[in-house]
Amino acid sequence: MATINDHMDKTLESLKHNFSKVRTGRANANVLADITVDYYGVPTPVSQVAAVKTPEAHMLLIEPWDKALVNAIVKAISASDLGITPNTDGTVIRLPFPAPTEERRRELVKDCRDLAEQARIAVRNVRRDFNNKLDRDEELTEDEVRREQAKIQKCTDEYIAKVDAMLKAKESEVMEI
Incomplete structure (x- = not known):
């Protein structure tokens, strides 16, 4: 499970890097x-x-x-x-850095939502890859595969929640005047 966390952590780092490039009116x-x-x-x-x-x-x-x-x-x-x-x-x-207009801030929030959706897709792709590895592993029984898939799903849900929290924080930062 450590490797799935590593892959999903990289996705969060990428999202954090992309969010840092979004101009909020504050010099960065x-x-x-x-x-x-x-x-x-x-x-x-x-x-x-x-x-x-x-x-x-x-x-x-x-x-x-x-x-x-x-x-x-x-x-x-x-x-x-x-x-x-x-x-x-x-x-x-x-x-x-002039303060963005209300319309521009809404556009920036929309861009942030797109970046967050890309991160969610990346997390789901990691889940899919690990589930495919489990399916190909012939040493595991069906019950073991289901147990591992449940763990992978739980991990995926945690990382999707982290992406949502990062998005919420960035949205409030962008909408702040």
């Missing part, structure tokens, strides 16, 4: 996680070439260690789908 350095800049010919994440700070709740401050990268970082952020216009004074980059 995780929104820059997938943005890379060309650093001497190597695509490098912004967090590895600059200090990312949160001086206030609705602002990210990016301080590149190599000042020549300022324009490259601005260009990478502008090209991304963040929907944030970076401001720069030549040495630092400011990312203002």
